[in-house]
Amino acid sequence: MKLQPIDISKTASAASIVFEALRKAIIEGELIEGTPLRQDEIARLFNTSRIPVREAISRLEEKGLVTSQRFKGAVVAGLNLDELREIFEYRALVETEVIRRAVPNMDQATLDEAKAYFHGLNTTSDPLAWGDLNRGFHERLYRAAGLPYHEEAIGKAMDRVDRYLRAALVRSGNVAKSNAEHLAIWEACAQGDADLAADLTREHINLSCEGLLLNMTRRG
Amino acid sequence: MKLQPIDISKTASAASIVFEALRKAIIEGELIEGTPLRQDEIARLFNTSRIPVREAISRLEEKGLVTSQRFKGAVVAGLNLDELREIFEYRALVETEVIRRAVPNMDQATLDEAKAYFHGLNTTSDPLAWGDLNRGFHERLYRAAGLPYHEEAIGKAMDRVDRYLRAALVRSGNVAKSNAEHLAIWEACAQGDADLAADLTREHINLSCEGLLLNMTRRG
DNA sequence: CGTGCGGAAATTGGATCCCGTCTCTGGGAG
DNA sequence: CTCCCAGAGACGGGATCCAATTTCCGCACG
Structure with missing residues (x-):
């Protein structure tokens, strides 16, 4: 029996699911530049709490796909x-x-x-x-x-x-x-x-x- | 009166402080490769809760400085x-x-x-x-x-x-x-x-x- | 003596709650 | 009519609590 080794350890954390979904939506242009990312709105969409959403957003910020200001939230980043x-x-x-x-x-x-x-x-x-x-x-x-x-x-x-x-x-x-x-x-x-x-x-x-x-x- | 304009909006969030401190410790070699990053321990060091620590760690992972496995935590990444x-x-x-x-x-x-x-x-x-x-x-x-x-x-x-x-x-x-x-x-x-x-x-x-x-x- | 198993402790992931800040709106003063 | 300001609601940052998983350790069994 042959098994394809997949790192099962990092599958399906809520944060990574939200992260991938947001990343996909941004790079496909579904979420256009400047769109604010409301934490509890996203949390509701994914039936989760705001904690994984916040992790996803900070990872997106590190990737340069969103920009966020303290107490003001994150928006989809744009390029001039x-x-x-x-x-x-x-x-x-x-x-x-x-x-x-x-x-x-x-x-x-x-x-x-x-x-x-x-x-x-x-x-x-x-x-x-x-x-x-x-x-x-x-x-x-x-x-x-x-x-x-x-x-x-x-x-x-x-x-x-x-x-x-x-x-x-x-x-x-x-x-x-x-x-x-x-x-x-x-x-x-x-x-x-x-x-x-x-x-x-x-x-x-x-x-x-x-x-x-x-x-x-x-x-x- | 002259003021140096600094974007005060993104200063001093606990997550960013922890992130910068960990990043500095890793790139300076103070935290050597393979060192596990215990959320509780780091939170205690910075007199904060685990929430900002988790955000900092996911940002570090996005940067490639740590690798983390679900339910097992993060360790300082190394290079061969x-x-x-x-x-x-x-x-x-x-x-x-x-x-x-x-x-x-x-x-x-x-x-x-x-x-x-x-x-x-x-x-x-x-x-x-x-x-x-x-x-x-x-x-x-x-x-x-x-x-x-x-x-x-x-x-x-x-x-x-x-x-x-x-x-x-x-x-x-x-x-x-x-x-x-x-x-x-x-x-x-x-x-x-x-x-x-x-x-x-x-x-x-x-x-x-x-x-x-x-x-x-x-x-x- | 080594191996495997079971439960407790440790640790992470996620939920809920509270507090500080921002924003928007409506009313009053000029 | 315009401008300003107070207050309420919205929203994000962080703390605390609970659930799920892993890890560690001791004990029984081969």
């Missing part, structure tokens, strides 16, 4: 244009290096699973699903680098810009263009051309940043 | 050699780029204040003070880049390796060598040579990593 730009620059820096290191380590399973994400990206029309698949595609490739701290840092940066990315791509049909870039990145990986994959990734990030900024400035 | 190496690679990547971007923006105040940190580094013999000054020196230079997210990311990475760095440098007298590297970096900044400053910073980080790993493997 400069901050957005900077995080994309950061992503371009780190992700470029990570994919460069990942390419030499890529096996067939990595390429196959990434390809599956890519196919999902081409067939789905749901913006939420598209966002998850987009993230899964890149993360699957990065994993081959075997650099967990880098991956964690990338994930944290993605968490901050994810909702803007999803919102910007669904309209202003850059989806097809973005998917074409994904294919080019995948092919570079499959051919083992690390430098090309890195250049394409940098360009992919820069382009999505430009599209995002354009989209945001057009609408004030 | 691979993780240490990776975080230094990460630092080399990000800090190199940040200092490159910082050099063109450096004004006299930046150079003067960094110089003051440098002088402190040369005169102090206290390992704790040395660690703070070292960090202050680099952070002061980085600040000129105007890249707050990058700085935050660097700080998070530093938090994880700080205690190892301090412990390794105090004996095995690489302090003088490290300070010589600091001087070289400072001079490159003063001359406005961004690429040189970047190269020296990368080398500085690589060297401290090598010294650290040597020090750790020698002692098991």
Whole structure:
């Protein structure tokens, strides 16, 4: 009998459930920037007390997804244009290096699973699903680098810009263009051309940043 | 009457006081890896209840400084050699780029204040003070880049390796060598040579990593 | 003598309650 | 009519209490 070892010890604490739910709602854009997080409202929603909610909120604050003021409560954090730009620059820096290191380590399973994400990206029309698949595609490739701290840092940066990315791509049909870039990145990986994959990734990030900024400035 | 505007709203919550104290104790190496963090004990130390302590601990976990298991409590997190190496690679990547971007923006105040940190580094013999000054020196230079997210990311990475760095440098007298590297970096900044400053910073980080790993493997 | 089991103590997770602060509103003064 | 202020309700921070789980220790049994 084979067992998949899962750390059962940290499952299902109320605080972590609330944390994950709020994080998901924020990065998916369901809770928009500035929305106040009322502790007892959230507690009622999850049939729990305010204690786990407070823990969840302080963890979200540590992640930079909410900002809170003493005695005033927490609100969903937002990013101005400069901050957005900077995080994309950061992503371009780190992700470029990570994919460069990942390419030499890529096996067939990595390429196959990434390809599956890519196919999902081409067939789905749901913006939420598209966002998850987009993230899964890149993360699957990065994993081959075997650099967990880098991956964690990338994930944290993605968490901050994810909702803007999803919102910007669904309209202003850059989806097809973005998917074409994904294919080019995948092919570079499959051919083992690390430098090309890195250049394409940098360009992919820069382009999505430009599209995002354009989209945001057009609408004030 | 001139007032220094400080955001009084988020000062002195019990949770943040406990958080900062624990963070300081961990990155200074006072609480060594594996030490369990007993909520009751900490609460007694700070004359408070366990509630703020729990918030502080979950924030520390989000920062990666402690790991906790449900119903078993939290312990100070540690790093193995691979993780240490990776975080230094990460630092080399990000800090190199940040200092490159910082050099063109450096004004006299930046150079003067960094110089003051440098002088402190040369005169102090206290390992704790040395660690703070070292960090202050680099952070002061980085600040000129105007890249707050990058700085935050660097700080998070530093938090994880700080205690190892301090412990390794105090004996095995690489302090003088490290300070010589600091001087070289400072001079490159003063001359406005961004690429040189970047190269020296990368080398500085690589060297401290090598010294650290040597020090750790020698002692098991 | 080692092993396993059972219960008590220790410790964490969560609920409820209280207190300090903020905010909003309504009424009175200018 | 506007502005200001007092007071009440809303809300967050923290304390205390209860429940659930783990850990430790002693004792019986093989």
